[in-house]
Amino acid sequence: MQVHKYDVVIVGAGGAGMRAAIESGQRARTAVLTKLYPTRSHTGAAQGGMCAALANVEEDNWEWHTFDTVKGGDYLVDQDAAEVMAKEAIDAVLDLEKMGLPFNRTPEGKIDQRRFGGHTRDHGKSPVRRACYAADRTGHMILQTLYQNCVKHNVEFYNEYYVLDLLLVEEEALREDGTSYMQKRVAGVVSYDLASGEIHVFQAKSVVFASGGVGKVFKTTSNAHTLTGDGMGIAFRRGIPLEDMEFFQFHPTGLAGLGILLSEAARGEGGILRNADGERFMERYAPTIKDLAPRDIVARSMANEVREGRGCGPNKDYVLLDLTHLEPAHIDAKLPDITEFARTYLGVEPYTEPVPVFPTAHYAMGGIPTNIKAEVLQDNDTVVPGLYAAGEVACVSVHGSNRLGTNSLLDINVFGKRAGIAAAEYAKVAEYVEVPENADQFTIDLIEQVRAANGTERVAQLRKELQDTMDANVQVFRTEQTLNETLNVIASLRERYKNIGIQDRGRRFNLDLLEAVELGFLLDMAQVMTVAALHREESRGGHFREDFPDRNDEKFMKHSMAYKDDLATSESVAGIRLETKPVVFTRYEPMVRKY
Amino acid sequence: MSKTPAGTLYRGREGMWSWVGHRVTGVAIFFFLLVHVLDTALVRVSPEAYNVVIATYKNPFMAVLEAGLVAAIVFHAFNGLRVILVDFWKKGPKYQAQLLWGVVGLWVLVMVPFLIRHLTLAFTGGH
C-alpha cells in the first residue's frame, strides 16, 4: 500500500478544484488528484459567461442578482447561500481578471457584460447585462487562467489519478441535546493511477471534492464522456447523502441529435427560437422575456412544440435557432465558436440558415450537500470535519431546482475559493485521522473484480440502454409511470452489470476497466435521480411531473436528501432512503415564477 | 520509457515540403561550394591544371549536373526570400502557401530561359 500524506487533497481539477487549489496551495501542503489533465476538465466547455453585478454597462446590484437566482431556482434555493454567492461574485470576477483572464472589454476598457437568461434588473423588470465573458469561451479562459495560476503557485497535480474511494471513519458522538450519533471523519482518499494501474492511498486532514457533474447518465448531453458522477457516487457509497438529485437541467439549445451545446449567449445576443411554422413560439410561453426565459421553461416549451407536432426536420423532432437576422460581423465577434460547431457538426451556415436544436442534459443542480462554508453535511446539519465539496458535484444549494445561466462558473469560483481556504485553515489546526487498516482493500476488490470480469454483457451496451431509458423517461417530462419503468430497467441493468466482461486485462492505461467502474457510478446516480424524482410529486424548476404539473409549496418546499440504505428499511426504494431538509429563507417569500 | 513506434510519413503541406526542399538544396549547394572553391584554387597552381579540370565541366553530362545545381540555387534563393518575407512581412505567414507558388512560378520563369541557353550551349559545343 503506497501512502502519500498531504494536508489537503483536492479531488478534481476543473474550475472548482483549481480555484480551491490556488487558495489552499498557498496555505497548506496540497495535492490535486484528477482523472484528466487539468486543462481537459469540462469547465473548459462553458461558453457564455460568468455573472456578477459589476454594473459596468448598466445599473445593477447584488441584491437583484440574489433575487434572480432565488426566483430562477423556483424558491428552492437556500437564500443565505445565494446571497453569499451574489455578493462575492464581484470579487470572484475581479480576482479572475487580476489573475489574467482576458475578458472582453467595453469601450472604456472595463469588463464587458452581456445579457443571459433569467438575469433581470429590479426584480424582473427587464433583462440586464450581468454576464462577464471572454468571447464564447469564458469557461475555457477560466480553466486556462486557473491552471496558469496553479502553475504559478507550484500546485502539485497528480494527473490521471482516478479517485475511487473516500476514507471515512465513524465514531460515536453526542449531540447538544444529549442524543448520541455516529460522527463521520475524513481520513483521506484512495486513487487508481491510470498510467501504471497502481493503487495509491492519500492521507489528508482535509479533502475537497470538486469532481464535476454526472451528465453521462443521459444520452443527449452537453457533458463530457468523463462526467460520470464519480464524486457523488463515491460519497454516496460511503454514506454521505445526496441532495436534490431529481433536479437536472436540460439546456434548450443542444445541436439536434448530438447534444453539443450552443450557448444561451446565442439567444442573449439576439438569436430566437422558431417552430416548423416559422413562429417565434416563446412569445406564447414567456411574453415578457421570451427567448431569454430560464432554461427549464424554454426547454419544456421546445419539447412541447415538438410533442404537439410543430417540430422541424424529417422526424419533426427539433426546433430551430434563428440567427439570420443578426449581422454576420456581430455573430463572428460574439459567437465564433458555437457557429463553428453548427458548421462543423451539422453543416449548417448560421448566417443564412437556422440551426436545428433540441434540449440537452446539461447540469446537475443536486449533489453532495454542503453549507455555505463548503463543508460537507452527513445529514441535515452535521458537518463532516475536514470534508469539503464545491462545484457541480456539490449542492450548496444556490441553484435550487433550476440553475440560471452563468451562475455555475460563478459557483465554482466562489465556493471553490471558500472550500480551498476552509480546507487549508482546517488542516492547520486538525490532526490526521488514522487511515483504517486495509484502507485500499475496497478499491483493490473493485478493480480486480472488474479486471477479471469475463461475463457476457458489454459495458457499452448496458450504458447505452441506461442512457436511452433516462432520455426517454427522466428528461424534461416525467410521470410516475415513466419513473417506475426506469427503476425497473435500472434494476435489471444492475443484475446484468454483475455479468459484464471486459477485454483489456492489462495494467497500463486500462480504460476498458475504468469505463466499467464508471458505469457502476452511473447506475447508482441514475437510480438516485429517479427515486428522488419519483418522490417529488410536484413540478418545480428543472423537475416537471406531468401527473403533478403544479408547484406544491406546502408539501415540497424542501430539499430532498437521498441516503444509501443497504438494510433496505421499509420506506426505502431500491436501497435508497429519502429524507428532506428545510430550505433557508432570508428575504424572499415564494411567489409564482412567471416571466 | 517506451519506444516510440514509427508510423507513416507525416503528410505535411506546402510549408513542410518547401522546407525539405530548402534544406536539401542548401546542403547540396554547400557541398558543391566546397568543391568549387577547391577547383577554382587550381588557378593558383597553374593555368594548365585549372583548364584541365574546368574542361570536365564542359561535357554534356556535367552540363546537366550544372543545370541541376543552378536549379537548386535558384529554388533555394527564391524560397529563402519567401522565408524572409514570412519572418518580417506582417502578412507573410498568411500568404506563405501563395508565396511558395510564387517561388515555384519564378523558378520556372528563370529556369526555362536558362536551360534553353545553357543546354544549347552545352550540346552545340563552344569553341
Next chain:
Amino acid sequence: MSTPTEIPEGPSKVELAPGVGGGGEIPSFDITLKVRRYDPEVSEEARWDEFVLTMYGTDRVLDALHKAKWEHDGSVSFRRSCAHGVCGSDAMRINGRNRLACKTLLKDLDTSKPILVEPIKGLPVEKDLIVDMEPFFQSYREIMPFLINSGHEPTRERLQSAEDRERFDDTTKCILCAACTSSCPVFWTDGQYFGPAAIVNAHRFIFDSRDDAGDMRLEILNDKEGVWRCRTVFNCTEACPRGIQVTKAIAEVKNAVLNRKI
C-alpha cells in the same frame, strides 16, 4: 469588440424555406479503420489493427474509435473527454496529419480507403494512441504561462482597451492539445525544442498589455532551443484545431526578441 447598444429583434414569424434545417435521411456507409496499436505489456512491437465499421454521416473519427472499442476490442486505448473539440484530449494522427478525432468528420475523409489512425509523433507512446504528455507540459510551464504584474493591485479590474485585448486574442484560444508541437519536424528530432504550443502561450502573455514580464519570457525563448529553432514549416498552423495562426505568433515573438536586443 464593444457592445453594440441595440441588438436587433427578430420578427415574430417568418416563412421558412421548404425543408430548412432538415437534413433528410442521414446516410450510412462502411469504413475501414486502421489503428496503430502498441502495448508494451503485450509486445514491444507496434502493429496495425483493422476494423470494418458501419458509420453515419454526422459521425466523427472519435465515434469510429468508440465503436471499435465498444463493439470489437475493448483494449483499444485513447484519451478523450469533451467530444467537441474544446478539451484537447484526443489529438492524434489521422491519415498522416494531426487532428482532433472528435472534430474530424468521417464524411470529410476518403472513406473508400482505410482511415489510418496513429499516435502523435515525437512524444513517447505509452499505449496505442496515448502518449506521455509531460515533456509537452514541461515546456509550457517553463515559459511562465501566467500574468505577472509588478504594479500594485488595483481595487477594481485593470483597464484594457478593446484593441489591446484584441492584440493577443488569437493565442488565448489554445487548448494545449499538442497537435502543433507534435507536428513539427524540428520537435521530432530531439524533443528539445520548446515547440510551437509553448511559444503560442508565451505570446498570449507577451502581448497582453497588463503583463510586465514579457522581457523574461523573451529571454527564455531566446534560448538555443527557443524560437530560433523554428524553421517556418507551418505544420503547426495547419494542425491547430483552434485555427490559431501559430507560425505568425512565432514570427511575432521572434521579432519581439529582435527588437528588444537591437
Next chain:
Amino acid sequence: MAVTSEIQAPRSGRVAPKYTRHGSSRGNFEMLAWLFMRVSGLVLVVLVFGHLFVNLMVGEGVHAIDFGFVAGKWADPFWQIWDLAMLWLAMLHGTNGVRTIINDYADKDGTRFWLKSVLYAATAVIIVLGTLVIFTFDPCPPNAAAELLPSFCPAP
C-alpha cells in the same frame, strides 16, 4: 507482465530524460545566427545571381570559362571584392545552415561534436584557401603558355 512498483510522485513534472533541457544558452548567438542567415541570404541573392549570370549566360557561357577568363575577372578589384564577399558569405551561411542540420539530427553529444569539428575545419580551410587564392593570384604567371593567359598580359 513487467510492472514497476515504484513510481515517482507526483506524476506531473516527471519528464523523460530525453526531453529535459540541459541548462540554457547564454547570449544571443542563436539570434545573431538567425539574423545573419537572412541578411547574408539577401546579399547572396545579388552576388550569386550576378556570378551565375556572368559566368554561365554572358557570351559563350560555360564554354568561355578558362584560366584566361578567371584571370581577366580577377584583374579587376571589383570582381575580386565580389567573389571574396561571395566566398565568405556563402561559406558562413552554408556552414551555419549545416550546423543547424547537425544539431537537428545528430542525437548524441559525441557525434554532434565530431561532425561540427569536421564542418568548422573544412570551412576554415576553404575560406582561408579561397581568400589567399583571390588575393595572391597572379593573372600572368611567368612561365605559362601565352595562349592560356588573358590578352592584357605582357608578352613574355
